[in-house]
Amino acid sequence: RVLVLDLGAQYTLLIARRVRELGVYCEVLPGDAPAQTILSRKPQAIILSGGPSSVYAEDAPRPDPAVWEAGVPVLGICYGMQLMAHVLGGEVRRGERQEFGRAELEVLAADDGRPGRLFEGIGSPGARMTCWMSHGDLVRRPPPGFRTVARTPLSPVAAMEHGSRPWFGVQFHPEVAHTPFGSELLRHFLYDLAGLRGGWNMHAFVERAVDELRRQVTGGRAVVALSGGVDSSTAAVLAHRALGDRLTAIFVDHGLLRRGEPETVEREIGGRLGVPVTRVDARQRFLTKLAGVVDPEEKRRIIGREFIRVFEESARGVPDVRYLVQGTLYPDVVESGGGRTATIKSHHNVGGLPEQMQLTLVEPFRYLFKDEVRRVARELGLPDAIVHRHPFPGPGLAVRVVGEVTAEALETVRACDAIVQEEVERAGWAGEVWQAFAVWTGAWSVGVKGDARHYGPVIAVRCVQSDDGMTADWVRLPYEVLDRISHRITNEVPTVSRVVYDVSAKPPATIEWE
Ligand code: XMP
Structure with a gap:
C-alpha cells in the first residue's frame, strides 16, 4: 500500500484519489503521524502532500524521520518537496517568488551525465510540458546527493531526485488535471519506481x-x-x-x-x-x-x-x-x-x-x-x-422542527417530507440535489379548508445544491414540481394549509433551519 502523509494541502484528497484510480491501494495519514503508525501500515511507497506552510514556520508540519528510514520510495509534492529539501540539507528560499497557475516545465539532462529516472518515458531532456504550480517558497539548491531534473522559468528546481536512493520531489502538482502528464508521472512513480501494480478495487x-x-x-x-x-x-x-x-x-x-x-x-x-x-x-x-x-x-x-x-x-x-x-x-x-x-x-x-x-x-x-x-x-x-441516501443530520427531524419537538410536529413534518422525497425523485431531480426536505417552521397561519376557517402550521420546503455542505444554493425546481408538492401536502396532510419554498442560499442561511 501507499501512504499519503497529509501536510495540510487542499489537494491531498485528490492525490489519494489519483493513486486509487491507478489501482493502487492508498491510505491517508495525518502529516504528524508517529513512526510506529507509519511503519505499522507497512507502506511500499510514501507520498508527502503539499501544504500551506513554509518549512520555516514554527508550526510547520514535519513528518517523522521514519519516512526516510522506511527504505521505500518517497515522492514529495510541492511543500512535500520543499520539506524534503529542507530536512535533507538543501536550501529553501522563503516567499522569494510566487508562482500560481500554468507554467512551462523543462526536463533537464541530469547534471552527472546519467539520465534522470523521474521523467523516464515521460519527457526526454529538453522536452517542454505544461504543469500547474501553486507555491510561495521555492527550492534554491537540492540537498547533497540530489540532482535537479526539471525547471520552470520561476523555479530553478521544479523537480529533483536522489542519485541512488528512491527519493523524488516535484514542485508542481501532478494530481491536478491542469498538469496533463500528471497521472502519467504518478503511474511511473508507483509502477516503475516503486514496483507496485494496479489491480486494487x-x-x-x-x-x-x-x-x-x-x-x-x-x-x-x-x-x-x-x-x-x-x-x-x-x-x-x-x-x-x-x-x-x-x-x-x-x-x-x-x-x-x-x-x-x-x-x-x-x-x-x-x-x-x-x-x-x-x-x-x-x-x-x-x-x-x-x-x-x-x-x-x-x-x-x-x-x-x-x-x-x-x-x-x-x-x-x-x-x-x-x-x-x-x-x-x-x-x-x-x-x-x-x-x-x-x-x-x-x-x-x-x-x-x-x-x-x-x-x-x-x-x-x-x-x-x-x-x-x-x-x-x-x-x-x-x-x-x-x-444513495442524501446527507441527513444526526439529530434527524428534531432540527427540522423549529421550536419544541412534539409528536404532532414530528408526524406532520415526516408526512410532508415523504411527499417531498417522492416528488423530487419522481421528477428525476434526486440525483441533482444535495438535500431536499420539509421543515416545520413553527409559524402558524390562517387558511380556508372546506369553506371553513383553518388555522394550521406553515410548512417550508427546502431543496439545495451543494458540493460539500459548506456552501449551498437553493435549487430552481420547476414550478410544476413545486406545485405538485404543495398540492399533495395540503391535500394529504390535513392540518397543513400553507406551504412555502425556501429561496435562501448558504451563506448567509444554513441548510437546516436549526
Ligand atoms: P448546515 O445546516 O450547517 O448543514 O448548513 C450543513 C450539512 O450538515 C448537516 N447537519 C448536521 N449533520 N449533525 C449532523 O450529523 C448535525 O447536528 C447537523 N446539522 C446540520 C446538514 O444536514 C447539511 O448536510
Missing part, C-alpha cells in the same frame, strides 16, 4: 478489510451502532461478513428518522443481508427528554447524549462485548482533530464512543472518502435507498 478492499477485522477482533464480541446512514450500515454489513454472529448491530430508533427508514434498515440489513440487528424502541424516551426544549444546540446535546446512553445500555446486554465497530471516514478523522473553524452548529453526530465501556474501537473506513464507502456498500449488496 473495491472488491480487493473488502477482502483486505475482512481479513483485517478478523485479525483485530480476536476474542469476545463486537457491537456497531446503526443510524440508518450509509457509513454505519456498510460498516455493519462488512463487520458481519468478517465476524458473523460475533457482531451485534444495535439500531437505536429515536423516532427522528424519515418515513420508512427504520423499516428499510431492519428489512435490508437485518432481513436480506442477515446482520443480527437489535432494534431498540426509544421513541418515547427521546420525546420525553426533548419536551419543552426549544434551543437547537440544546436539542443536539440532548440527542447526542441520550443516543450514547441508550446504545450503552443495550450494548451492556451483549455478553462478552469488547469491540465497537464504527463507520468513521477519513474526513471525520481529520475534523475531530479540528477546531479550525468557528462553531456555527455543534453537528453532534449520533453514535459517539461510549467512554465508560472501555471498548476497543475498530474503524474499517478510516482511510476512505464518502464516495468510496458508497462503492463498498454497492460491492456488499446494500440497497440504493441506503447507498
Whole structure:
C-alpha cells in the first residue's frame, strides 16, 4: 500500500484519489503521524502532500524521520518537496517568488551525465510540458546527493531526485488535471519506481478489510451502532461478513428518522443481508427528554447524549462485548482533530464512543472518502435507498422542527417530507440535489379548508445544491414540481394549509433551519 502523509494541502484528497484510480491501494495519514503508525501500515511507497506552510514556520508540519528510514520510495509534492529539501540539507528560499497557475516545465539532462529516472518515458531532456504550480517558497539548491531534473522559468528546481536512493520531489502538482502528464508521472512513480501494480478495487478492499477485522477482533464480541446512514450500515454489513454472529448491530430508533427508514434498515440489513440487528424502541424516551426544549444546540446535546446512553445500555446486554465497530471516514478523522473553524452548529453526530465501556474501537473506513464507502456498500449488496441516501443530520427531524419537538410536529413534518422525497425523485431531480426536505417552521397561519376557517402550521420546503455542505444554493425546481408538492401536502396532510419554498442560499442561511 501507499501512504499519503497529509501536510495540510487542499489537494491531498485528490492525490489519494489519483493513486486509487491507478489501482493502487492508498491510505491517508495525518502529516504528524508517529513512526510506529507509519511503519505499522507497512507502506511500499510514501507520498508527502503539499501544504500551506513554509518549512520555516514554527508550526510547520514535519513528518517523522521514519519516512526516510522506511527504505521505500518517497515522492514529495510541492511543500512535500520543499520539506524534503529542507530536512535533507538543501536550501529553501522563503516567499522569494510566487508562482500560481500554468507554467512551462523543462526536463533537464541530469547534471552527472546519467539520465534522470523521474521523467523516464515521460519527457526526454529538453522536452517542454505544461504543469500547474501553486507555491510561495521555492527550492534554491537540492540537498547533497540530489540532482535537479526539471525547471520552470520561476523555479530553478521544479523537480529533483536522489542519485541512488528512491527519493523524488516535484514542485508542481501532478494530481491536478491542469498538469496533463500528471497521472502519467504518478503511474511511473508507483509502477516503475516503486514496483507496485494496479489491480486494487473495491472488491480487493473488502477482502483486505475482512481479513483485517478478523485479525483485530480476536476474542469476545463486537457491537456497531446503526443510524440508518450509509457509513454505519456498510460498516455493519462488512463487520458481519468478517465476524458473523460475533457482531451485534444495535439500531437505536429515536423516532427522528424519515418515513420508512427504520423499516428499510431492519428489512435490508437485518432481513436480506442477515446482520443480527437489535432494534431498540426509544421513541418515547427521546420525546420525553426533548419536551419543552426549544434551543437547537440544546436539542443536539440532548440527542447526542441520550443516543450514547441508550446504545450503552443495550450494548451492556451483549455478553462478552469488547469491540465497537464504527463507520468513521477519513474526513471525520481529520475534523475531530479540528477546531479550525468557528462553531456555527455543534453537528453532534449520533453514535459517539461510549467512554465508560472501555471498548476497543475498530474503524474499517478510516482511510476512505464518502464516495468510496458508497462503492463498498454497492460491492456488499446494500440497497440504493441506503447507498444513495442524501446527507441527513444526526439529530434527524428534531432540527427540522423549529421550536419544541412534539409528536404532532414530528408526524406532520415526516408526512410532508415523504411527499417531498417522492416528488423530487419522481421528477428525476434526486440525483441533482444535495438535500431536499420539509421543515416545520413553527409559524402558524390562517387558511380556508372546506369553506371553513383553518388555522394550521406553515410548512417550508427546502431543496439545495451543494458540493460539500459548506456552501449551498437553493435549487430552481420547476414550478410544476413545486406545485405538485404543495398540492399533495395540503391535500394529504390535513392540518397543513400553507406551504412555502425556501429561496435562501448558504451563506448567509444554513441548510437546516436549526
Ligand atoms: P448546515 O445546516 O450547517 O448543514 O448548513 C450543513 C450539512 O450538515 C448537516 N447537519 C448536521 N449533520 N449533525 C449532523 O450529523 C448535525 O447536528 C447537523 N446539522 C446540520 C446538514 O444536514 C447539511 O448536510
